[in-house]
Amino acid sequence: MSTFTARRLSATVVAGLATAALLGTGTASASIISNDGLRIAAYQNSLTKSTEEGAADTLKEFNALTHDQQVKFLNYSEDPENLKALLQEASQASAPGTTVHQLVNLNGGDVQIETDSNATFKVDTSVPDASDLLHAGWWETTYTVKQKIFGVTVTKFSLWVDYYTNGHRITKVDHADCAKRNFNAAVSISHSVPKAALYGGEANGEVIWEGSIIYKGFGIEIDKRHHVVADADGFKSGYLKNV
Structure with missing residues (x-):
């Protein structure tokens, strides 16, 4: 294997690791955002289905x-x-x-x-x-x-x-x-x-x-x-x- 090929493979591996790290961080952030979004959606849904007086006003x-x-x-x-x-x-x-x-x-x-x-x-x-x-x-x-x-x-x-x-x-x-x-x-x-x-x-x-x-x-x-x-x-x- 030539020195050039070895360097190119090394760079590819480093780039791949960096991309994986970024994707991992992004996935974690997305998970947090998704969790908050799910909580908000669940609360909105509970108000939408509620038959208690004032639920529509609270939702608004x-x-x-x-x-x-x-x-x-x-x-x-x-x-x-x-x-x-x-x-x-x-x-x-x-x-x-x-x-x-x-x-x-x-x-x-x-x-x-x-x-x-x-x-x-x-x-x-x-x-x-x-x-x-x-x-x-x-x-x-x-x-x-x-x-x-x-x-x-x-x-x-x-x-x-x-x-x-x-x-x-x-x-x-x-x-x-x-x-x-x-x-x-x-x-x-x-x-x-x-x-x-x-x-x-x-x-x-x-x-x-x-x-x-x-x-x-x-x-x-x-x-x-x-x-x-x-x-x-x-x-x-x-x-x-x-x-």
Whole structure:
């Protein structure tokens, strides 16, 4: 074999090894990209097939995120620390007749925990108002806790209680009910039968949320007590805390 031929074969081998190395790196990168793409596609598919109210809106908001944000979104939704933050005690009280809004920022504002309340009522026209502050009729007061990632609502708990005021005070409580939105594949949520009662002239509504967090093959059971209190002027206080 000539020296020229030996050098040419050597160069060919080196070039082949270099190409193989590049192909190997490319394959690894493609695998990573493909994995993220599969996660994104799986989440989009779950929202598309979901019959839960709000799924279409969440899908639209998720699709509006950049690719990097979508990957972070999925990482945040699976982060046990963010899940724990949602399940930490959240409670607020305010002056009668007012609403409350609380916001907690996590991960530099990427993840947010919000609490809100509101009170609506239907005036009973058969009973004249006795004052300018209290209105006779049926009221419904709600206390909500929700988690947002990049502005997209992922998990939301709402509890409300219906009661009647005669213009001076609450005289009876009809019922309590609840609703949830959960678009986090790592969390499974069910609930007990909501209960309502009249205590000390105040309407109370309560439900127990039964949550299961599936994280990397490990299941964590967490029960939360969701409570709302209202007086004749509307929302008074509420909380979401461990049972």
